[in-house]
Amino acid sequence: MTNDQFDSDGLGVLIVDDIAVHRDSLVTALAGRPDVAYAAGAAGSDDALRLLRARRFSVVLLSMAGLESRGICRDIVTAADPARVVAYAVSASDGEIMTCAEAGVGGYLLRDDPYAMLVTAVLTAARGDIWCPPPVAAVLMRRVGPHAAGLEMTGGPGRLTAREREILGLIDGGLSNKEIARLLSIEVRTVKNHVHNLLEKLSVHRRGEAAALLRNHTARARL
Missing domain, CATH: 3.40.50.2300 (Response regulator)
Incomplete structure (x- = not known):
């Protein structure tokens, strides 16, 4: 809505x-x-x-x-x-x-x-x-994306790929599939495929749930 x-x-x-x-x-x-x-x-x-x-x-x-x-x-x-x-x-x-x-x-x-x-x-x-100028998206990619690097899987064969971690960080930064595709210079359908795969690996159904897992992981890492 x-x-x-x-x-x-x-x-x-x-x-x-x-x-x-x-x-x-x-x-x-x-x-x-x-x-x-x-x-x-x-x-x-x-x-x-x-x-x-x-x-x-x-x-x-x-x-x-x-x-x-x-x-x-x-x-x-x-x-x-x-x-x-x-x-x-x-x-x-x-x-x-x-x-x-x-x-x-x-x-x-x-x-x-x-x-x-x-x-x-x-x-x-x-x-x-979401309206996100390229300089802001670049900061989100640089600062948020790496926090996903050590995210443990609750399902799936192993950890997220580098691209999936990158996309998860941008999802947590509030970017849409279209904005992620434009920022990474890839097709929107490619982004959708990566999102589908990372949701499956994390055993969640929604982008927001995946982003919440990332935030929880980041908070624990700071303790």
């Missing part, structure tokens, strides 16, 4: 940004679009949580340039569910991207991405897909 299906009022966007001029400009610009039913702004966590309780939104735009953004990212994602959270003004630093990925954001926009790309990310998130 896509986000605009659960909200009978149409596509609603909440912008969380503690810089008023940025927040107000985005609210005005998005509210004036024919494909956006309504837009609202929140200065911080308290305002955002209050608005999320009061009205359903399809997409939440969370500025990562704010002073408290990294600390509230997970809370916003949890409170917004089933809406998708798109982190914007994200720096290219591994730490900030991984904070977003671990919180479960549904899209990324870098600090130098233009407004037109932000609109595309919003509409992509509203369809239930």
